[in-house]
Amino acid sequence: MSYTALHWGVYRPQVRDGRLEGMLAAEWDQDPSPIGLFLPEAIDSPSRIRRPAIRRSALENPGSHPERRGQEPFVEVSWDQALDWVAAELQRVRHQYGNQAIFGGSYGWASAGRFHHAQSQLHRFLNGFGGYVYSVDTYSLGAGRVLMPHIVAPMDWLLSQHTSWDNLAEHCELFVAFGGLPIKNAQNSPGGASDHLLRPALEQLTQAGVRFINISPLRSDLESDNSEWWPLRPGSDTAFMLALAYVLVSEGLHDEAFLERYTVGFAPFRDYLLGLSDGQPKTPDWAAPVTDIPAEHIRELARRMASSRTMINVAYGLQRARHGEQPFWMTVVLAALLGQIGLPGGGFGVGYGCMNNTGSGRKPFSGPRFSQGQNPVRDFIPVARFVDMLLNPGAPFDYNGQHLHYPDIQLIYWAGGNAFHHHQDLNQLRQAWQKPQSIIVQDQYWTAQAKHADVVLPATTALERNDIGSASSDRFMIAMKKVIEPVGEARDDYQIFCDLAQRLGFSEDFSEGRDEMDWLRYIYQDSFARAEEQNIHLPSFEDFWAEGRFEIAKPEQQTILLNDFRNDPEAHPLPTPSGRIELFSQRIADFGYADCPGHPLWLEKPAPTYPLHLISNQPKTRLHSQYDHGGYSRASKIQGREPITLNPQDAVARGIAEGDVVRVYNERGALLAGVILSQDIRPGVVQLATGAWYDPLSAKDSQTLEIHGNPNVLTEDVGASSLSQGCTAHTCYVDIERWEAELPEIKAFDPPAFYREPETAAL
Ligand SMILES: Nc1nc2c(c(=O)[nH]1)N[C@H]1C(S)=C(S)[C@@H](COP(=O)(O)OP(=O)(O)OC[C@H]3O[C@@H](n4cnc5c(=O)[nH]c(N)nc54)[C@H](O)[C@@H]3O)O[C@H]1N2
Numbered sequence: 001m002s003y004t005a006l007h008w009g010v011y012r013p014q015v016r017d018g019r020l021e022g023m024l025a026a027e028w029d030q031d032p033s034p035i036g037l038f039l040p041e042a043i044d045s046p047s048r049i050r051r052p053a054i055r056r057s058a059l060e061n062p063g064s065h066p067e068r069r070g071q072e073p074f075v076e077v078s079w080d081q082a083l084d085w086v087a088a089e090l091q092r093v094r095h096q097y098g099n100q101a102i103f104g105g106s107y108g109w110a111s112a113g114r115f116h117h118a119q120s121q122l123h124r125f126l127n128g129f130g131g132y133v134y135s136v137d138t139y140s141l142g143a144g145r146v147l148m149p150h151i152v153a154p155m156d157w158l159l160s161q162h163t164s165w166d167n168l169a170e171h172c173e174l175f176v177a178f179g180g181l182p183i184k185n186a187q188n189s190p191g192g193a194s195d196h197l198l199r200p201a202l203e204q205l206t207q208a209g210v211r212f213i214n215i216s217p218l219r220s221d222l223e224s225d226n227s228e229w230w231p232l233r234p235g236s237d238t239a240f241m242l243a244l245a246y247v248l249v250s251e252g253l254h255d256e257a258f259l260e261r262y263t264v265g266f267a268p269f270r271d272y273l274l275g276l277s278d279g280q281p282k283t284p285d286w287a288a289p290v291t292d293i294p295a296e297h298i299r300e301l302a303r304r305m306a307s308s309r310t311m312i313n314v315a316y317g318l319q320r321a322r323h324g325e326q327p328f329w330m331t332v333v334l335a336a337l338l339g340q341i342g343l344p345g346g347g348f349g350v351g352y353g354c355m356n357n358t359g360s361g362r363k364p365f366s367g368p369r370f371s372q373g374q375n376p377v378r379d380f381i382p383v384a385r386f387v388d389m390l391l392n393p394g395a396p397f398d399y400n401g402q403h404l405h406y407p408d409i410q411l412i413y414w415a416g417g418n419a420f421h422h423h424q425d426l427n428q429l430r431q432a433w434q435k436p437q438s439i440i441v442q443d444q445y446w447t448a449q450a451k452h453a454d455v456v457l458p459a460t461t462a463l464e465r466n467d468i469g470s471a472s473s474d475r476f477m478i479a480m481k482k483v484i485e486p487v488g489e490a491r492d493d494y495q496i497f498c499d500l501a502q503r504l505g506f507s508e509d510f511s512e513g514r515d516e517m518d519w520l521r522y523i524y525q526d527s528f529a530r531a532e533e534q535n536i537h538l539p540s541f542e543d544f545w546a547e548g549r550f551e552i553a554k555p556e557q558q559t560i561l562l563n564d565f566r567n568d569p570e571a572h573p574l575p576t577p578s579g580r581i582e583l584f585s586q587r588i589a590d591f592g593y594a595d596c597p598g599h600p601l602w603l604e605k606p607a608p609t610y611p612l613h614l615i616s617n618q619p620k621t622r623l624h625s626q627y628d629h630g631g632y633s634r635a636s637k638i639q640g641r642e643p644i645t646l647n648p649q650d651a652v653a654r655g656i657a658e659g660d661v662v663r664v665y666n667e668r669g670a671l672l673a674g675v676i677l678s679q680d681i682r683p684g685v686v687q688l689a690t691g692a693w694y695d696p697l698s699a700k701d702s703q704t705l706e707i708h709g710n711p712n713v714l715t716e717d718v719g720a721s722s723l724s725q726g727c728t729a730h731t732c733y734v735d736i737e738r739w740e741a742e743l744p745e746i747k748a749f750d751p752p753a754f755y756r757e758p759e760t761a762a763l
Pocket residue numbers: 107108109110111116118139140141320415416417418419421422423424442443444445447459460461462493616617618623624625626690711712715729730
């Protein structure tokens with residue numbers, strides 16, 4: 001049997017006469033994602049990169065006319081010509097500027113297989129070449145990932161230990177969900193989501209009588225008949241949580257014994273909460289105008305939380321904002337005040353509903369992985385500070401207690417991500433993108449990032465190569481067999497780097513003499529010891545490969561987050577400085593950051609510059625920008641544009657009707673989107689998912705109108721705080737007007753223009 005693992009599920013490719021005709025969802029999947037079903041038509045569509053290509057001026061003279069990126073035609077070249085160019089340019093830049101001028105941070109999700117993992121491949125290659133400037137953290141969890149180890153434990157550990165859905169169904173009474181539990185988001189998990197759990201879990205919990213509170217600007221963020229929708233003002237959750245805490249403490253509903261035994265720093269936090277340190281008690285009456293939730297409702301909810309077995313969850317989305325550390329920290333503080341951390345059905349979650357595997361109760365075994373080697377270069381950036389780095393070489397910046405400087409980048413090598421999707425303020429990115437002398441991009445499709453590169457190398461998709469699909473806390477490990485030949489002249493990322501390493505003289509170090517199947521066998525066997533630690537007994541590689549999949553048994557015991565710590569905090573201390581939960585962190589306080597001091601607090605954000613709050617959340621019909629060119633995503637468009645949802649109240653005030661195309665704008669940019677009207681969005685908030693392929697009206701004008709609906713021309717590129725420097729896409733204000741002029745034609749999915757030498761007339 002042949003399966004393939006995609007980030008959004010396991011499927012069985014249907015192939016006839018060498019052509020991919022369809023995809024079937026895995027037979028065991030309880031709630032398959034439609035995203036994967038639409039691969040066949042996308043895989044050899046006109047958006048596919050078929051041959052290596054070099055921007056015309058760069059072909060003639062590497063490093064020349066960087067300002068023409070995205071404007072001038074490409075020349076399609078042979079693989080030898082492209083690889084010779086890349087190898088020579090890498091050597092030139094290294095010779096002139098050193099390895100610290102090469103940026104290989106290359107953020108992005110790429111594909112699910114663990115061997116052909118583009119970023120790992122690139123990192124191993126650049127390490128062999130003497131190193132590169134790398135990036136740390138993620139766009140997903142910039143603020144959360146930096147904060148949590150200081151106050152509880154590292155994010156990855158927490159995510160792998162979340163109290164399991166089956167335990168919640170038995171013990172939880174009240175589930176308070178900041179940012180909801182959106183089924184659309186749990187379609188995915190990095191590396192694989194082999195059995196979709198959230199919809200069945202919500203059904204199970206609803207049947208068990210769990211009451212849900214959906215605190216979100218969008219009703220659709222939580223689908224349950226037993227759910228109340230509390231549409232608070234986005235970005236105000238910390239104030240809301242402080243007011244809940246105020247009620248608990250002022251009414252004596254907090255658990256003193258828990259705080260005493262398991263936490264440090266309650267006293268300074270309490271002084272702030274009660275207004276002893278700043279003169280402002282954080283009462284529900286104080287929070288009501290900030291959050292737009294009536295004070296009486298906040299009081300009642302706090303009392304309900306104290307009298308129930310309560311799970312408090314916060315979606316990643318809340319920390320993708322200015323001061324994004326605060327709602328995460330307050331989630332932990334609230335749960336500590338309730339004293340239910342480590343008990344069945346209670347405590348906190350920091351990402352139920354964000355990825356499929358969170359709450360699965362399965363083993364945190366992440367399976368085979370490809371070793372990246374050692375990076376001799378020490379320079380790095382927090383990932384979302386990428387444009388700051390390009391624009392301000394040498395400038396200082398703060399990060400997690402360190403005072404660092406931006407390196408001076410002359411060459412970018414990107415494989416497996418799309419900055420023209422994920423980065424904020426794309427108009428500024430376009431300017432910064434002109435700074436380096438050379439930009440090399442490996443991708444499968446002609447994304448905007450590929451179109452703005454100097455050299456584009458076509459990579460295979462998962463269906464065109466052999467691989468192993470495996471994700472932490474997932475049900476199945478998948479033997480991903482090659483089912484079709486590479487489209488066009490596409491090559492595996494591994495093969496591309498092997499060929500480059502050979503030109504650069506470290507072929508043997510890079511490949512260790514292994515071909516694809518040798519590597520699969522090697523990394524599979526290499527994971528045996530880690531599997532045994534989890535009590536997982538893997539079959540031989542041959543048996544696994546023949547079977548097509550391996551099911552990892554689910555532990556009999558339900559998972560309860562921090563249960564060991566609760567049972568015996570001395571024997572199981574947390575990896576924080578105190579070994580306990582830190583309501584006040586001396587370490588963070590000592591960093592001296594005004595924008596993230598020693599305990600959670602409400603920090604005013606800059607006043608909105610425009611009347612509507614833009615939520616650019618994760619798309620339902622694709623994964624980020626991947627397969628926006630596929631049928632599922634394209635069917636969701638309105639007059640070819642990405643849909644934007646607004647409340648009828650905001651539409652009427654602007655003379656806008658369902659189905660209209662609108663111009664959405666602010667001080668950073670403007671875009672076109674197609675209107676959906678809904679009462680299920682809070683008035684004053686508009687929602688436009690990420691991932692529409694960036695489509696500038698003018699290739700030259702860096703302030704041009706974006707005509708397809710990519711929200712990142714509007715979002716702000718500023719760090720969450722000096723602590724994390726995380727991305728802040730969800731803090732964004734816009735206005736909207738009807739688009740009256742003629743609609744420009746969408747070009748996002750077209751390949752770029754190619755230059756062909758005029759044929760010399762035969763003599
Ligand atoms: N406004 C706003 N912006 C956001 C967010 C938001 O909420 N709002 N969310 C952020 C988050 S959480 C994230 S994680 C990022 C996601 O940002 P990215 O991970 O950069 O987005 P993807 O579209 O998944 O980009 C993956 C790219 O890799 C390519 N690719 C796939 N497989 C392979 C392969 O095998 N080899 C090679 N060479 N290439 C491959 C795909 O074609 C695609 O172009 O976006 C962030 N940006």
